[in-house]
Amino acid sequence: MKVAVMGAGAVGSYYGGMLARAGHEVVLIARPQHARAIERDGLHMETTSFDEHVHLAVSTEASAVQDANLVLFCVKSTDTESAGALIRPYLAADVLVLCLQNGVDNAERLRTVLPQHAVAAAVVYVATEMAGPGHVKHHGRGDLVIEPSNTSEAVARAFIAAGVATEVSGNVRGALWAKLILNCAYNAVSAIAQLPYGKTVQGEGVKDLMRDVVDECLAVAKAEGVQVTGDAYAAVDKLAGGMPRQFSSTAQDLARGKRSEIDYLNGLIVKRGEALGIAVPANRVLWALVKLLESKQARG
Template identity: 85%
Template sequence: MKVAVMGAGAVGCYYGGMLARAGHDVVLIARPPHVQSIHRDGLRMETRSFDEHVRLAASAEAGAVQGAHLILFCVKSTDTESAGVQMRPHLPADALVLCLQNGVDNADRLRAVLPQHAVAAAVVYVATEIAGPGHVRHHGRGELVIEPARSGSFSSQAVARALIAAGVPTEVSGNVRGALWAKLILNCAYNAVSAIAQLPYGKTVQGEGVKDVMRDVVAECLAVAQAEGVQVPGDAVAAVDTLAGSMPSQFSSTAQDLARGKHSEIDYLNGLVVRRGEALGIATPANRVLWALVKLMESKHAQA
């Protein structure tokens, strides 16, 4: 299988690297410093079970998606439409585009700019970071939940089989919308708090009153999801309570973005809950405060 990873940051490098280790033809589309390092040394994958350099192709150009059967679409939510437009002229007609992104509406937004292509949403449960150019560090988990989709003879089921064979636990589910909301709730509870404190999950939850704030965030998210007719699987409160224990050393992606002076995806996390709540007449004060504080920190970095 030929695979292109559009936006090969921490998430894209991990899954692209796992597929390359399993023998698939993978190209990572990333920023020039990463591309140069990967050309020279391969992709260093530092995981809980192995630490090795994986040889695979890399490019800084969206045109590298040409000829790929599968596109792992891993750009930030802020860049969904623009990245989709960049790769559209080069995208094979029978390619399947799999959105490995935070938030709940990226696949719909991508379909709007790629109306002739098969696009499937996926829920990502992995703790990773870019530790340096060409170096991805894996802190835990790694499973995927994929929406059913088909492009010609290529399907989500075929992708799932390839991922499972590569060591990535993968499920195809008819309720990916609900699973996306379940992941959104985790992100809303943890991302902003980790970013504001610049602390990993394990230390974040030890802060006085933090667990109560997280429970307020979860309650608001569930109220908005219910009003939208979304069936959120599992116990969201329990999932939030146990996440820090499963990846105590992980900084949220929002924390990593702010630490690097970059804009985060907060508008598509707590900000999305605030906007949907306003439209539905549901108060979301806890989400609003976290969203506003992260936006304030972003503006401070921008001025600096």
């Protein structure tokens, strides 16, 4: 396949690197500092199973998606519409745009920007971070759940051959909500405390807080008619043990002075809860505190 990665941060670089390593023609669309390092040394992939430099193409321009069969769309949820508009003039007619993003509504939002193209949602279970320019560090997992489309099965086979466990599911909405609940339970707490998951859950009262968050998320999901996959409580209990050293993406954003995706995580539960008349006080407090920290950073 010819693959373009729009938004080659930690997630995009990891999956793009895995496909490039398997022999696919991959171009990462990345920020200038990241791009320069990759042009010079290749993409440094430090994973749980290998540590090597993967050589692949890199660009800073949205036009690099031209002629790609597959676009891995990995921008922040805050940038979904604007990034979609940037790549729209260059997309091939038969391209699949696969959303590898946090949140539950990105594919739906992107379809409004790209009505002439196939857009599919995916659920991403991976612990990664940018350890430096051109250096992606993988802490665990990496599996994907992909929404059905005309080419999803072929894409899934390519990922599997590249060492990425992947399945195509007819209930991606339920899987996205299951991932959202994990993010709502962990992201804000890790960000506020600036602690990894393993230390976060050791805090006094934190596990009870996380259970309250899950209760509220499940109430909203039920009212929305969503069939959440799996056992949300068990998944939350298990995550810290599987990724004890991982900082949430929200924590990483705040540490770098960047705007986070909290409006699309706990903030989404607050918004949907208000619309449905469901009280979500735990999610509201976490959302409000992260927003306060963001505004504090913005003021310098």
